[in-house]
Amino acid sequence: DETQVPEESGSDETTVPDYQLPRxxxxxxxxxxxxxxxxxxxxxxxxxxxxxxxxxxxxFREASESIGSKDWLKAMNEEMLSLEKNQT
Incomplete structure (x- = not known):
């Protein structure tokens, strides 16, 4: 016995309208x-x-013209006294 597979005529492809690939x-x-x-x-x-x-x-110019110029001058004088005291 031969087994025959019936051939179908026509196309199995279906078309999908407006199909887009992700790319x-x-x-x-x-x-x-x-x-x-x-x-x-x-x-x-x-x-x-x-x-x-x-x-x-x-x-010095920026320090003397800044808002806290008195504080800067005081700090500079203290630093100078410290340098003189330590003989550096």
Whole structure:
């Protein structure tokens, strides 16, 4: 006995309309969350405020013209006395 497989005529392929492969789709635009939208501005403002707040005079002129000039002059005089006392 021979077993015969009946041949089907026609096509088994079905077409799917508007099918797109993932590679054919547009890439999703990745954006940071809204809560981070001002992060750079806030970082800059805090950094600038810290620099202004912690700024120390770099030379005598800046110290003598600063708001706390009396304190700076007092500290400089104390340092000079200490150097003289220790003979350094």
């Amino acid at each position: 054919d789709r547009e890439m999703k635009v990745i954006r940071p969350p809204n809560r981070l939208s001002y992060a750079d501005l806030i970082y800059y403002a805090l950094n600038a405020a810290e620099e202004v707040q912690d700024s120390k005079p770099k030379n």
